[in-house]
Amino acid sequence: MTTPIFAGVLKMIVPRIVESYMKNRVVTWETAIDHLYNSTLYRALEDPETELWHLSPLLLCDILIEEIETGNITWPEEQ
Helix, strand or coil, X not given: CXXXXXXXXXXXXXXXXXXXXXXXXXXXXXXXXXXXXXXXXXHXXXXXXXCHHHCCHHHHHHHHHHHHHXXXXXXXXXC
8 A cells, every 4th residue: 555655755756766767768648657657667657565666767777678678677776
């Protein structure tokens, strides 16, 4: 369950991931947000216990791109 405080963290991170994804993949906001919200990465990001929120939006974008392109995710070593 997402707490109100953690929901605030997501509201700050998600737009930055989406903006990076848009620039990298040259897609619309709608496409980028759809890819993120339907990803395994986002489901993991929603769980505060994964601590993915502390990773940079650029790294999270790279993880999303890997997931979209390969169907796999390579989690960072600190996970």
